[in-house]
Amino acid sequence: MTVRAVVGRIGFYVLIALITAFMAIPVLWLLFAPFDRTPSLSTSLPEWTWQNFTGLLANPYALTSLGNSVLLALGSMVLVTVLGALAAYALSRVRIPGRDGLLYALLLLSSIVTGTAAMVPIFLLMFELNLIDSQLGVVLVLSGGLLPAAIFILKDFMDGTPRSYEESARVFGAGPLQILRDIVLPVVRPGIATIAVWTVVNVWGNFLTPFILLRSPEKSPAAVVLYTFYTEGGQANLGLISAFSLLYSIPVVAMYVFVNRRYGFRFHGGIKR
Amino acid sequence: MALATSPPADLAPPRDVATDAAGLGRVRASAFVAPGLALVAIFLVFPALWTLYLGLTNYRLTGIAAARPKFVGLDNYATALGDQEFLNALWLTLLYVLGSAVIGQTILGFVLAWTMRTVHRTVRTVVESLVMLAWILPSSVVAFLWIAMLDRDSGTLNALLGTPGMAWLIDHPLLSIVVFNTWRGTAFSMLLFSAALGAVPPSQLETARMAGASGWQQLRDVVFPHIRGHILTNLLLISLWTFNDFSPYLITAGGPDNRSETLPIFVYQTAIFDGQLGFGTAISLLMLLINLVLAVVYLRLLRERRS
Numbered sequence: 001m002t003v004r005a006v007v008g009r010i011g012f013y014v015l016i017a018l019i020t021a022f023m024a025i026p027v028l029w030l031l032f033a034p035f036d037r038t039p040s041l042s043t044s045l046p047e048w049t050w051q052n053f054t055g056l057l058a059n060p061y062a063l064t065s066l067g068n069s070v071l072l073a074l075g076s077m078v079l080v081t082v083l084g085a086l087a088a089y090a091l092s093r094v095r096i097p098g099r100d101g102l103l104y105a106l107l108l109l110s111s112i113v114t115g116t117a118a119m120v121p122i123f124l125l126m127f128e129l130n131l132i133d134s135q136l137g138v139v140l141v142l143s144g145g146l147l148p149a150a151i152f153i154l155k156d157f158m159d160g161t162p163r164s165y166e167e168s169a170r171v172f173g174a175g176p177l178q179i180l181r182d183i184v185l186p187v188v189r190p191g192i193a194t195i196a197v198w199t200v201v202n203v204w205g206n207f208l209t210p211f212i213l214l215r216s217p218e219k220s221p222a223a224v225v226l227y228t229f230y231t232e233g234g235q236a237n238l239g240l241i242s243a244f245s246l247l248y249s250i251p252v253v254a255m256y257v258f259v260n261r262r263y264g265f266r267f268h269g270g271i272k273r
Numbered sequence: 274m275a276l277a278t279s280p281p282a283d284l285a286p287p288r289d290v291a292t293d294a295a296g297l298g299r300v301r302a303s304a305f306v307a308p309g310l311a312l313v314a315i316f317l318v319f320p321a322l323w324t325l326y327l328g329l330t331n332y333r334l335t336g337i338a339a340a341r342p343k344f345v346g347l348d349n350y351a352t353a354l355g356d357q358e359f360l361n362a363l364w365l366t367l368l369y370v371l372g373s374a375v376i377g378q379t380i381l382g383f384v385l386a387w388t389m390r391t392v393h394r395t396v397r398t399v400v401e402s403l404v405m406l407a408w409i410l411p412s413s414v415v416a417f418l419w420i421a422m423l424d425r426d427s428g429t430l431n432a433l434l435g436t437p438g439m440a441w442l443i444d445h446p447l448l449s450i451v452v453f454n455t456w457r458g459t460a461f462s463m464l465l466f467s468a469a470l471g472a473v474p475p476s477q478l479e480t481a482r483m484a485g486a487s488g489w490q491q492l493r494d495v496v497f498p499h500i501r502g503h504i505l506t507n508l509l510l511i512s513l514w515t516f517n518d519f520s521p522y523l524i525t526a527g528g529p530d531n532r533s534e535t536l537p538i539f540v541y542q543t544a545i546f547d548g549q550l551g552f553g554t555a556i557s558l559l560m561l562l563i564n565l566v567l568a569v570v571y572l573r574l575l576r577e578r579r580s
Contacts, residue, residue, distance in 0.1 A: 016388055016400065019381070023403040025429060026418045026456065030410075033421075041421040043429045075538040090305035094297050106313065108572055112564035116537035120544040120554045121320035121327060124307035144316025147309055176297050205411035207517045212545055227523060230420065245414045251404040256409050262537045 029248065033242035040238065052243035061217050062244050065225035068135065069248070072210070072221050073203040080150050080199045081192055083143075088154035089180055093163075103152060110148035115208045123212055133215040141213065142203050150195045156183065157191030183223040190263065197259055201252050222248045287449030321561065328555035334548030342551065349555035361531060362539035366516060369451060374515040375508060379461050382462020382507070386470055387492075389463075401463070408460035417521035419453045442525055445526060446533035450521040458515070462507050469503035470496065502574070509571040513564060536560055 025043070034047035034053070056062045091099055115216065122141055123132075131137030161184060169179050180270040185192065207223040214220050226248060229241050297305070298534055306412075328349055332342040353359045385404060389397045407415070422429050425440040441449050481491045519537045521527075527534035527542060534542070536556065544553020 012388065015384070016396065019385065020400050020403065023400070023407060023456065025433070026415075026422045027403070027406060027410075029418055029421050030414070040427050041424045041429075042432055043421075043425040081311070083312060086305040087309035089444075090297060090302035091281040094299060094300060094302035096302060096306065104572070108565075108568055109317060109321065110313075111378050111513065111568045111571075112561055113317050114564065116517045116540065117557050117564055118317075118320045118324070118542060119537075120550055120557050121323040122316070123545060124327070124332075125316075125320055125323070126549060140312065141316050144312045147313050148317070153311060176301055189553065203328050203351070207412055207523065212541075223411055223413045226417070227413075231526075241417060245417060249410050249414050252411065252528065253406070256405065265275050 007025045029246055030242065033238065034246045036239075036242075039242050040121070052239035053247075055237075055239055056243050056247065059240060059244075061220075061225050061228075062223055062240070064218055065220055065222045066248065068219060069204055069221040069223070072135060072138055072142070072199045076133070076143045076146065077196050077199045079139065079143040080146050081196050082180060084147055084150035084154050084195060085188075085192060086180075087147075088151045088158050089184060091151070092155045092158035093166075103155070107152050108146035110145060113145070115145065115206070116187045119208065119212055122209075126213055132207060132213060133219065135214070138210050138213050141209055143199075146202060148200055154188070154191055157188045169225070194259075194263070197255055201255060204252055279395055297488045324554050324558045324561065327551060330551045332551040333555070334550055349552050350559075353555055353559065356500065357528045358531060358534075362534050362536050365447060365533065366535040368452070369471075369521070370512050370515045372447075372451035373454035374458070374511040377451060378459045378462045378511055378515075379504070379507060381455060381459045383466050385459065385463040386466035389467065390470065396553070404460045404461060404463055407457050412457075412520040413523055415453075416520060417458075419524055421448070423449055434445065437571060443529055446529065450524060450533050450535075453521070453524060454515060454518065457520070458511060465503055465507050466500070469500040473499045505574060506571065509567055509574070513567045513571070516563065517560070518565070 009189055028043045029041075032043060035048055035050070036044070037049045037051070038047070039052065048109045090096070091103065096102075118147070126132050126134075126137045126141070129137070131140070165187070166179050169183050174182070205223060206221075207227065208252050210221050211224050211227070214224065215224065220228075226241070229244065230236050329344060329346060330342040331345045331348075333339050383398070389400060392400075410418075420442070423441040425431070425438060425443070428441070430441065431437050431439050477495050478491060481495050486494065517537060518535070519541070521533055521535055522538045522541065525533040527538040535558075540553050540556050541550050542559070543556065
């Protein structure tokens with residue numbers, strides 16, 4: 001090896017080390033502070049304790065808000081997967097006039113009408129519908145935003161299932177809903193699972209929609225309650241914030257690990273699937 | 274000759290009879306599609322169309338203008354284009370997109386995708402997991418991690434750099450959110466570029482290496498021509514997302530003195546916080562238009578690649 005190559009190699013690993021440090025250092029706090037007897041903002045090895053987590057139980061909003069997050073996430077997941085699968089199936093099998101234009105327009109719309117660009121009319125709409133401070137309202141808004149992409153992706157999955165299965169089921173007298181339930185759904189299960197996980201992760205982390213639409217803290221999901229923990233006046237309770245952050249993060253990390261193990265988390269061909 | 278293979282016209286099935294494999298027929302198919310479309314129509318299409326009208330009124334959340342909004346024509350747009358705070362927000366948003374998406378995430382994502390091909394598997398797993406972790410953690414959590422990191426008195430960054438008392442979030446708010454968003458969003462570019470690099474024929478790289486091309490020359494002459502489409506896709510998508518990103522609000526709330534107030538935060542402050550719904554909607558519509566341009570370019574590109 002020439003000197004130049006050695007220097008190049010060292011430079012290469014220094015670069016990787018720097019990037020790793022950049023990515024790792026902010027997260028360390030999340031790993032150490034929840035278990036520290038006297039948590040501070042700086043990252044340091046903890047003096048081991050569970051007291052931050054027991055403190056969490058005493059807080060009136062912490063656990064309720066996690067329950068609310070579960071409620072919002074599951075509600076949206078059911079709506080998006082059921083309505084998305086029904087629509088995708090019909091669009092995949094029947095040539096409804098203007099189908100391709102419709103799908104294209106839906107996809108375009110869902111990528112431009114984002115939470116922030118549409119927050120004012122959505123806020124007003126919910127105001128008029130009397131759905132301010134209602135969890136149902138949050139679920140409806142979030143599902144409406146996620147559905148177009150869900151239909152688009154599910155239709156791709158449905159297009160890939162062989163039609164001969166359905167034809168033979170029909171010969172034996174199965175109705176359309178029965179065919180959907182017993183034949184199509186089992187075949188496209190990976191697609192449904194992808195959409196379900198994707199919906200849950202999106203809703204679980206969403207801050208803006210519940211922040212605008214919900215008023216009472218006992219209805220707010222963890223994303224909003226965590227924010228109020230660190231912005232409300234007085235000395236921030238770092239033990240509470242760190243323990244709560246960790247607890248709130250675990251489900252999405254667990255889901256990521258699960259999906260990654262099961263299906264592999266890679267792009268194929270180059271677009272997010 | 275193609276005509277001979279298609280069925281004669283009189284054998285074509287009449288309308289309204291199921292012609293599809295599942296025996297759905299158009300009526301039932303429409304019933305399957307309807308609930309989903311209704312939800313999308315009410316909570317996505319309608320709000321978007323409503324902005325067209327609301328932006329032309331002086332609608333407010335409270336007071337006289339709430340009960341009887343007046344039609345004010347293009348006044349809101351005229352006000353916006355002359356409003357210092359709006360122009361400031363627009364400028365900051367452009368810098369934010371340029372700094373964190375176009376420069377930060379794209380370059381870091383590419384460097385990661387390029388370097389991770391040749392390192393040991395363990396290193397790759399560790400680095401990629403960290404990058405993914407930053408992407409999947411909820412934004413309220415990530416925001417607080419960066420508040421802790423950049424804190425003036427006991428932040429980890431000051432301890433590392435030996436700059437005690439440096440108030441990053443107050444002295445350099447825009448830089449802080451740019452670094453934050455780079456950290457948070459690099460995963461997408463990394464994933465997309467590693468998929469793209471996987472499609473570059475190894476034989477071409479090998480040939481270039483044999484011919485004595487340096488690393489940079491290989492990149493410029495072999496890799497970039499292959500992944501140009503991916504770079505464009507990546508740039509458009511992350512620009513769109515970053516442009517609409519509300520998470521800087523969680524760190525700086527737009528402050529101090531609006532120095533990190535990007536458009537989403539400006540809309541929130543104007544419309545929801547101050548209650549100037551008409552004016553806020555006008556700004557939203559301008560945002561929608563910018564989104565529309567980005568999305569149309571992207572979808573055009575996607576269609577061309579598919580066909």
